[in-house]
Amino acid sequence: MPSLLSKVTPRDVLVDPFPHVVIRDALAPDIYERLSATFPPFDWMAADQPPERRDPGSNRRFNFEVRHLLHDPRVDPAWRAFAEEHSSPAFYREFLDVFGSHLRRDYPALESAVGALDSLVCGVRRVTSSVEADVLLTARAEVNTPVVAGPTSVRRVHVDLPQKLYFGLFYMRLPGDDTEGGDLELFRYRRERPTSPDFRADDVPETLVERVKVIPYDRNVFFLGLNGPHALHGVSVRASTPSFRRYVYLSAEFNRPWFDDRPSEDHQRSVL
Numbered sequence: 001m002p003s004l005l006s007k008v009t010p011r012d013v014l015v016d017p018f019p020h021v022v023i024r025d026a027l028a029p030d031i032y033e034r035l036s037a038t039f040p041p042f043d044w045m046a047a048d049q050p051p052e053r054r055d056p057g058s059n060r061r062f063n064f065e066v067r068h069l070l071h072d073p074r075v076d077p078a079w080r081a082f083a084e085e086h087s088s089p090a091f092y093r094e095f096l097d098v099f100g101s102h103l104r105r106d107y108p109a110l111e112s113a114v115g116a117l118d119s120l121v122c123g124v125r126r127v128t129s130s131v132e133a134d135v136l137l138t139a140r141a142e143v144n145t146p147v148v149a150g151p152t153s154v155r156r157v158h159v160d161l162p163q164k165l166y167f168g169l170f171y172m173r174l175p176g177d178d179t180e181g182g183d184l185e186l187f188r189y190r191r192e193r194p195t196s197p198d199f200r201a202d203d204v205p206e207t208l209v210e211r212v213k214v215i216p217y218d219r220n221v222f223f224l225g226l227n228g229p230h231a232l233h234g235v236s237v238r239a240s241t242p243s244f245r246r247y248v249y250l251s252a253e254f255n256r257p258w259f260d261d262r263p264s265e266d267h268q269r270s271v272l
């Protein structure tokens with residue numbers, strides 16, 4: 001199966017407000033339709049949770065881990081092939097081919113902290129031990145449940161965990177879903193990045209940021225962004241709806257943070 005990055009070159013990388021790509025019609029129509037028709041059902045995702053967390057609630061996130069996509073016999077072979085491709089060393093190399101120059105330019109100390117990027121050993125998150133691999137990849141199916149308790153956002157402005165190298169969203173909107181909202185929004189700080197000890201990059205007040213771009217939640221649309229201290233993003237408010245919001249989440253994680261997500265005035269650093 002071709003990867004979601006198979007059509008992408010370094011020239012496709014957009015740098016405002018942080019390096020990212022947006023690919024529409026990311027997969028061939030026949031492959032996309034097969035994946036869409038056999039998307040793992042919510043019941044499988046709920047069953048993977050403790051009993052007290054299986055209630056769909058309103059606009060809650062549930063996922064079906066990459067290890068299940070790879071090994072659960074109920075999974076369609078197309079999904080198994082998709083998961084294998086997007087949690088593989090080959091996909092990591094594709095990522096480096098596209099984003100490597102931006103990583104080395106924006107974070108020149110990164111390789112001294114984690115090692116040469118093109119020599120790192122790749123594994124699969126929650127399959128491979130972090131002792132066996134330098135970077136763990138995932139590609140898991142996710143949903144946000146129907147919005148039944150009034151319009152909400154599943155998550156507003158934040159930066160992903162500082163051990164993550166990249167984060168991706170492959171949108172798989174259900175046919176007939178005309179719900180307003182659920183789009184990916186990219187932000188930047190209005191002024192300098194805050195240095196207060198109370199500042200949390202995983203929950204940034206919207207008064208501190210301005211929206212730069214909106215990537216509409218749609219069918220067969222792929223976003224991949226370079227994580228970092230300025231990779232601010234969030235999901236727009238979804239209107240009340242009976243529809244699930246479906247997507248695949250991709251990431252690569254080191255076994256420790258590579259940037260400081262809670263800077264202080266006397267400790268301004270972007271990488272370890």
